[in-house]
């Protein structure tokens with residue numbers, strides 16, 4: 188029945204202050220207020236409807252996305268939303284679109300790598316959306332290997348301009364989001380050539396389309412690369428292909444500096460290339476920035492899937508009826524708990540590691556401005572490794588949540604298939620996860636060679652086993668005289684172990700903070716222990732081989748896990764309520780707040796276009812002849 192909370196009995200079991208946990212999840216009272224207000228604003232506006240996406244054709248879907256993006260911008264302007272509120276609105280609109288790359292990469296790249304002059308020229312236009320930008324780095328032939336990019340930018344000292352060119356088919360820009368049909372400008376990465384000498388990959392602002400009629404400019408060939416994984420999903424985004432034919436790009440300016448003129452690599456009017464001695468990898472700064480945002484995104488995506496699966500696991504009953512009484516809630520089965528609760532713990536773990544990574548990125552950015560590169564290698568390794576770890580775990584976790592919901596998890600109305608389809612490219616974009624782990628492995632090898640076996644400095648006591656595991660894995664690999672490439676598969680395992688150590692230690696550090704609210708810290712301690720012991724159980728071979736735990740310890744850890752699951756059980760619904768997601772944002776009948784699943788599933792079925800007629804199109808042409816044997820049947 189509408190209006191009845193079918194999960195009220197679950198909510199009454201909660202042993203902690205849910206409202207206080209909502210603040211912890213949001214990060215602060217202010218952040219909670221903004222999220223709560225904006226999510227409800229979006230949910231209550233029919234202009235942001237999203238429940239029909241799976242029934243639209245690609246062109247209808249894309250046009251609808253453009254409509255929504257324009258409507259979102261109008262809402263932002265009309266309501267005079269702040270940058271923080273506007274970002275939240277785009278988040279809760281929940282539709283991959285060109286705006287993600289305009290705000291998520293194009294503007295950050297100019298802010299992070301542009302000179303003061305370039306920022307003054309381009310940022311006002313970009314903030315007012317008078318130009319729409321994309322980040323055009325990947326090419327048909329190269330994505331992971333940035334130093335392999337083929338697009339050229341040749342400085343013509345006669346005209347004081349750069350000529351951007353795609354010399355080969357494989358140099359075509361390929362994948363940039365927003366590029367295909369919308370972006371008017373790109374930050375294009377190209378090999379800088381001055382006076383016949385090549386100076387590596389640099390970023391350039393290049394205009395692609397006329398601001399009058401949106402037609403591609405002279406020398407620009409641009410389009411969409413075609414349908415991607417899943418039906419609706421990421422097909423709301425125009426990932427594009429772009430070729431330059433000797434584009435005399437009057438607007439292009441070689442990105443000349445990082446942060447506040449820290450790194451000045453300039454091309455003078457006389458055609459001289461000047462670069463000071465800062466790490467060339469600072470040109471990768473935007474990727475580092477986005478990788479740390481992706482870790483926070485992972486906690487959002489995983490928490491969304493876990494919220495759906497947890498609420499449905501409390502609603503669904505299967506087997507176990509005693510004397511005609513109600514069947515057992517599937518959330519009470521130990522197998523369901525052993526699959527679901529580690530994901531619930533991971534969602535909270537990734538939330539807190541995302542907060543820490545945001546601090547680390549801000550710290551390294553501040554240091555760069557003071558010409559201090561001392562923490563740059565660690566920042567690169569952490570952003571790369573944690574992006575890899577959290578996105579892999581989240582993609583796998585969303586799929587596990589689909590399976591935890593049985594058959595109904597496979598319905599689009601569960602919200603899980605589309606969430607999976609939209610999320611999984613996170614394991615690839617912003618750096619293929621294996622390639623990024625190899626960067627972490629390289630950092631660990633270098634650290635071991637510099638510091639000897641003691642890899643990790645001051646870590647919380649509870650992480651000794653985790654620390655020893657990483658050191659053991661590294662010693663086993665570094666000890667033998669074989670090359671990095673030969674050992675890379677093993678070193679990637681050590682890299683994962685290192686990242687897991689960071690997540691566990693930052694979760695423990697979070698618990699050392701003042702955390703207000705009845706029972707809140709206690710619940711987080713249970714989740715932290717579940718996260719740590721679940722990984723210890725999953726990788727117990729590593730831990731046993733270090734000798735820092737015994738088989739008996741491993742057995743005790745498993746017993747403790749079961750006990751922890753029993754402690755979470757009465758609080759599970761309240762722990763996912765703390766994410767404070769609206770039914771609109773969840774987009775899931777299985778995860779609806781009131782748990783009134785069956786009537787909503789049944790009602791939703793009849794809305795499918797296939798049910799517009801009781802006799803399907805095609806019956807008279809194909810089925811009737813079959814049934815009436817009017818088609819000559821093969822001799823049976």
Ligand SMILES: CC/C=C\C/C=C\C/C=C\C/C=C\C=C\C(=O)SCCNC(=O)CCNC(=O)[C@H](O)C(C)(C)COP(=O)(O)OP(=O)(O)OC[C@H]1O[C@@H](n2cnc3c(N)ncnc32)[C@H](O)[C@@H]1OP(=O)(O)O
Nearest residue numbers: 283287291324330331332333334468471474567616617618
């Ligand atoms: C729906 C979206 C919602 C909202 C938010 C907005 C966007 C969402 C995000 C994504 C979705 C949409 C768009 C996606 C965009 C993209 O995918 S953009 C393209 C991303 N591409 C990559 O990530 C490419 C990955 N490859 C690389 O980063 C590099 O090629 C490399 C693998 C790091 C290798 O680089 P290189 O060959 O130059 O260097 P090495 O020889 O390996 O190392 C030399 C030393 O440099 C150090 N290093 C490397 N990288 C960095 C860095 N980034 N910072 C600092 N230092 C770095 C490395 O450690 C070596 O150091 P050494 O050992 O001391 O010598």
Ligand SMILES: Cc1cc2nc3c(=O)[nH]c(=O)nc-3n(C[C@H](O)[C@H](O)[C@H](O)COP(=O)(O)OP(=O)(O)OC[C@H]3O[C@@H](n4cnc5c(N)ncnc54)[C@H](O)[C@@H]3O)c2cc1C
Nearest residue numbers: 322324325329330331362363364612615616617618619621
């Ligand atoms: C949805 C989506 C959106 C995107 N948006 C953008 C965008 O806006 N702008 C942009 O510039 N790019 C974008 N990209 C491109 C993305 O950044 C690249 O696809 C990504 O960096 C991976 O590079 P690749 O495709 O070359 O993979 P490859 O490197 O070709 O990966 C193929 C396989 O090779 C393996 N491999 C590669 N190198 C090594 C190595 N050295 N050692 C061991 N294994 C290796 C990988 O692990 C992987 O298994 C997007 C991609 C997707 C899917």
